[in-house]
Amino acid sequence: MSAGLFDGVLARGRVRDAVSDHAWLQAMLDVEAALARASAEAGLISVEDAETIAAACGAAHYDPARLGEQAASSGNPAAPLVKALTSRVEGPAAGHVHSGATSQDIVDSAAMLVAHRALGPLLEDLEGAAAAAARLAGEHRATVLPGRTLLQQAVPVTFGLKAAGWLVGLDEAIGRVAEVRAERLAVQLGGAAGTLASLSGRGVDVLSGMARALGLAEPVLPWHTIRTRPAELAGALGEACGVVAKIARDVALMAQTEVGEVAEGAAGGSSTMPHKRNPVAAVSAAACAAQAPGLVATLLGSMAHEHERAVGSWHAEWRPLTELLRSAGSAAAWLHTCLEELEVDADAMRANLDLTHGLLLAERVSTELAPELGRLAAHEAVERAAAAATSVEGGFAAALGEQPEIHGRIPEERLAELLDPAGYLGSADVLIDRALRAHDARKERA
């Protein structure tokens, strides 16, 4: 991605800085510092040397662009960084820089650290969106609108239930992302080929020490060629993006000029059409979320690392991992904005419901008649009435009466009752409560 020109849309919120070059560089240096300190704890080097090394581990001392260029000859940015860091460290401590580690240890651990840090704002934005969805679910329990299947009005639902569905999706995505963050982002240390051979038998202690120092999990084994961790991270982010995409799609559809049920609080203008109120946040959220499937596929498709270091599949992870964090974080940030400021037009929802003059209650009438007529016969009779409704004066109610099987079976008052959408909402309220309780329960656990 060109670095800035599209960032307003595709790199929104704090995730942008959390996955920047600077963030990666600092993470690699944090790993070198943690390695030095853990080596000191394990008695392999002196505490003074460790602190001398750690003191040189500020990203400001190094130039990412130059390191990037130098990376061409060794094939990764850790190699030139180690050289630069070693030059900067004074005295004998320089001899202990990077000791026991290989380049992949640094880049992999840094990747986990970058991910851990980037998931912070991402989770906050998803939580913000969830909170907004919870509020909408509670406030709009009684706001009826057409339920739509295959984009055709089907039966009435409430906007509260719709928002409760969004909430459950967000809660589940948050739960999974948080679980991966807490349990699956692990430090990597294996040395040249995963045996920790140059750490004098203290390799596992250094591994543990680094994990503690960096706030990452400690793996059972070095995972340099067992890529379950990036895969699970990818899966969780893919899921989160899918939930964002669903909600953004709903918002964009409800914001259509012809539907007009919601509008974004800060809808965007157009360079050519002065009257437009574009749902920019939903559109941008959708665009960011749409990056995920392909990026997840690239990460999953890069899991077959050859032997003790891959011929390309490792290098192939760097870009999609960074992009996926950025895209998912941006999608979450846009959705947060979108839902937090969403303007809901309950009258428009009701008006849309009335467009079909009761046809949406067809299923209900059919259910009412089923015990007497049999389910299929009832269905077919009501289907005929529905087909006739637009050409019959008196609409669906009248058309029902004209069906011989139905005629006389439903008293007029009962029919009026049956055709009232607010009376055909089933368990919507109970379901909203379930969603809100599950939301609260998850937040308490967290």
Next chain:
Amino acid sequence: MSAGLFDGVLARGRVRDAVSDHAWLQAMLDVEAALARASAEAGLISVEDAETIAAACGAAHYDPARLGEQAASSGNPAAPLVKALTSRVEGPAAGHVHSGATSQDIVDSAAMLVAHRALGPLLEDLEGAAAAAARLAGEHRATVLPGRTLLQQAVPVTFGLKAAGWLVGLDEAIGRVAEVRAERLAVQLGGAAGTLASLSGRGVDVLSGMARALGLAEPVLPWHTIRTRPAELAGALGEACGVVAKIARDVALMAQTEVGEVAEGAAGGSSTMPHKRNPVAAVSAAACAAQAPGLVATLLGSMAHEHERAVGSWHAEWRPLTELLRSAGSAAAWLHTCLEELEVDADAMRANLDLTHGLLLAERVSTELAPELGRLAAHEAVERAAAAATSVEGGFAAALGEQPEIHGRIPEERLAELLDPAGYLGSADVLIDRALRAHDARKERA
């Protein structure tokens, strides 16, 4: 996929039947039966009617191909199945078939059931592969071979550690698949638009009852348009396939004619080359596993379901979900075969290690010299010796002596010790123990 011609390779083991047309059909019927019984439990219909319906729910009574054709007009196979089932049910019970449900409820619940059933053999095959990896890890603790990074020999490792790495990958994949199977495969029941409106306020009870009857989880809300469940299933299967692909790649590389470290017990012949011993199981495992990334992407890319039922994204899930289960299950079955019968040639491993006459211990010599020379200077001196090794009589050992910085610093005996691969295996043994303990612990938890 054409149904049979490629099945020997791409649909191996019991997963093939577990995702067949018949399996899908039976699952849909099981859902209808569970719906009827749960409705009876909730007092909505009589137990007799429920049992009459359930009695008609045997797949043998229905023709999948014909139902498939009829699906064209309604857009899904549940609609014609309901018709056929209703015709088959005698008496008034017929009026209660499918009552309260919509087509998507049946197909979605059936999808979860098919997945639950297909994951059974899949997990068993992954467990079988893990058991084989655990055995190899234990048996080959002392079998040294070259660790290879970027397909270049790097430092010595043991085949036991390599297998331990495979084991950890398999254990993690199993853990995640089992977790998704137990917790995330949920029944779906929402009725026309997710309100359970035609179940007289007992919808949630029916939902609970169905979950119990089918052995599936009970969702917080109907999840007809919140597709986190297929997404997590996809992610877990994608992860498992990635682990299979890694192991299969390693086996295929070790089985190369020029490497010759392993062979498959039942290696395949060739139609033209009588001497070939093809690693058919590894190759087939890799081919099956390679299906996953694209299928996962399709499932993640289909999460944006519009409103209360999608205009295509729901239908778009059926094929990739089925294919992913089949491909992952087949990949697991092939890997199981591959590892269980793997023939290991420890002599060939050792011979490969000796190909470079000690160069693989270059890192070790470098580490030995680092305290005196400094890490970078030591690295560079050893690098020069390595470069000279092939042209110097006496190889690497002699070339080391010719470097002025090194000359005289390492006594001859110590050098011989340093150049012994078996002495440079770091924490390999400890790591194998960790992997085996983690494996046992997971199995105990399960």
Next chain:
Amino acid sequence: MSAGLFDGVLARGRVRDAVSDHAWLQAMLDVEAALARASAEAGLISVEDAETIAAACGAAHYDPARLGEQAASSGNPAAPLVKALTSRVEGPAAGHVHSGATSQDIVDSAAMLVAHRALGPLLEDLEGAAAAAARLAGEHRATVLPGRTLLQQAVPVTFGLKAAGWLVGLDEAIGRVAEVRAERLAVQLGGAAGTLASLSGRGVDVLSGMARALGLAEPVLPWHTIRTRPAELAGALGEACGVVAKIARDVALMAQTEVGEVAEGAAGGSSTMPHKRNPVAAVSAAACAAQAPGLVATLLGSMAHEHERAVGSWHAEWRPLTELLRSAGSAAAWLHTCLEELEVDADAMRANLDLTHGLLLAERVSTELAPELGRLAAHEAVERAAAAATSVEGGFAAALGEQPEIHGRIPEERLAELLDPAGYLGSADVLIDRALRAHDARKERA
């Protein structure tokens, strides 16, 4: 995919049989027959032997399911087929079955043949859809409806222009698919490792002869591990599916209850909602088309075939290639149905245009004022009027008059003219003509 249950939706039209097991089997046998005849032409075997072999090459003689099972041991279905074919051929001709070829030659050539045959109905369906789009473009030149950007009404367009856009997309997709079919589907013959070594120096002649016999292109070189051909086929089908997806999306959006601009001629019913008219063809077309990106990715991701035959990437192509042909063919068939029977409601289109009482002409007013006020100032003044329009009596026209910068600058009659949508259609007509001419020109070339 389970073979039949979902076929009504996901395997529509003649493409279903064109990619069936039987079709694959016959294609493999056609390749064996062509090999025998081309060998006879090249003087390597007798014409009698060739004809004896060819006579045994009817798919009805063989059982795909059994061959499929046997494929497990060798890793591909050609190996057991060759055995079965050899058994069936009587006399000395049996010794010449498959002579000079390897399994991959048979499967690869058959894949191209299956593709060539499946692209026939696929192209016919795309042509049918294009013809329908061309008709709609011509018939609806004067049918105005709102142009919609980001799902917000923007400026008026005509339905004819919309259909012309569909037409251009279809024409381009057809052009590319037809080009790939004619030029890039080539026979494969290389023998064991691509040297044609067992064909006594006549290998290239046999290659040419097979190409002629099968109606496929002759490649420069055997392409067993150079997978540009499946890649280009995949790309062309991915493009075609993308065009189908765009049109299906437009149709589904226009068919929304609240929009009501089109309906499908044979709209589908619902198992629960008797009044529904679901755009089943558009939905199914979208679902089929949605398979393509992931399948294309799998095929592109399988191009790195190792040396002279891949360790998995070749086998990995069979399923996605078959699925992609089936999905693309089905998508085309559904779209053909959808467009051919599309019912267009010009009054609804006009009514939707009037929903915003002239706001859609905001850009036009802005353009009118630009010369006097400057483009940005005009834009901003009109934007303010648009924002006020809903709260001002007299709507947008009145609100314009209330803006000080605008007041008095546009005479009333001119304003009425400016706010007439039919007068603001720019080059719509000219563009429709260009699309129709390009369509005719392509058909003449074909």
Next chain:
Amino acid sequence: MSAGLFDGVLARGRVRDAVSDHAWLQAMLDVEAALARASAEAGLISVEDAETIAAACGAAHYDPARLGEQAASSGNPAAPLVKALTSRVEGPAAGHVHSGATSQDIVDSAAMLVAHRALGPLLEDLEGAAAAAARLAGEHRATVLPGRTLLQQAVPVTFGLKAAGWLVGLDEAIGRVAEVRAERLAVQLGGAAGTLASLSGRGVDVLSGMARALGLAEPVLPWHTIRTRPAELAGALGEACGVVAKIARDVALMAQTEVGEVAEGAAGGSSTMPHKRNPVAAVSAAACAAQAPGLVATLLGSMAHEHERAVGSWHAEWRPLTELLRSAGSAAAWLHTCLEELEVDADAMRANLDLTHGLLLAERVSTELAPELGRLAAHEAVERAAAAATSVEGGFAAALGEQPEIHGRIPEERLAELLDPAGYLGSADVLIDRALRAHDARKERA
């Protein structure tokens, strides 16, 4: 992707700058300038105004990062750029900036321009790689090495033929990319909704003029929501990356320590292992190429643009298009380096061929015996001999003699001849000539 840190590996060569922020910005400004000049040609504005606008269209005047931030409110970077450009243009010309265009016109046309420019160095690098492959094909006609299928040695091939295969793949990829570049990269101009409504009936002339000015193709219709062009570009780049991946994989495999047939001229060192000679160029080429399938899938999956401008699918293209150009260009640049400096060790190739003591000629012996024994019987007898070869003194030759069916059928001299790999290369030479001729023919056409 973080902008610099990984660029040494993932953004190699001139393509890096060709897709930078600056390049995108300049392309957008070039489009605005072309629009102004084409409007002047069409008589809509004065030449002076057009030149005043064009004079302000230097990227150096604008700050991409700031424009990027401002893009957040409108949802794309063209909107703030038009504002900034308008401010910079003095006098009445300011009123004509961007006149008749919408934001998408600018971004889409710029995307095509960026692609056109980035494909320049990409094609040169592919040509460079092809030239190297052609040289290798010619020089190594007589260099025999084992052909390998499923990574098992199969029959002899020549390195010249292997390189000829690479050459054909590169030639085909170049041909397709060049075709897309010349014919499918088109200017976009449609105005607000594709009618060119604010261009006073001269829209098509302006469209033509812009195409000429920018060196892009003229489309039949504005293609703002018909995304065949990005799709074909994606397909061509995906194909090119697949070819790069194949060659890189072959090189990495041949460079294995145990195989040793090739080495990279500038092989990379390791931070920990002084003796390593890593095939960095092949590994990096593979890593860059591995990005393509997922990115192509994202672009194909974004083709369903709603109505006259998409709710997200348009925005979703920007990142993957840029990344795909960068990745493909980098992959080509790395491959160019890799092949140009490839060191070939013919002796190692020959030594590998001798590892199996004649087993690679098994097919040949089998073919020799077929006329007498029948093809299957001959195959089986030779298969038994091959199986016995390693345990029989005298190896394969002796083992053949021990098979009763074979014994005495082949005179000793003839057997020696049959077991000489150089005598079993089939049409390798003829095929190399075909590849070289096709290469020359393509270059002449270009």
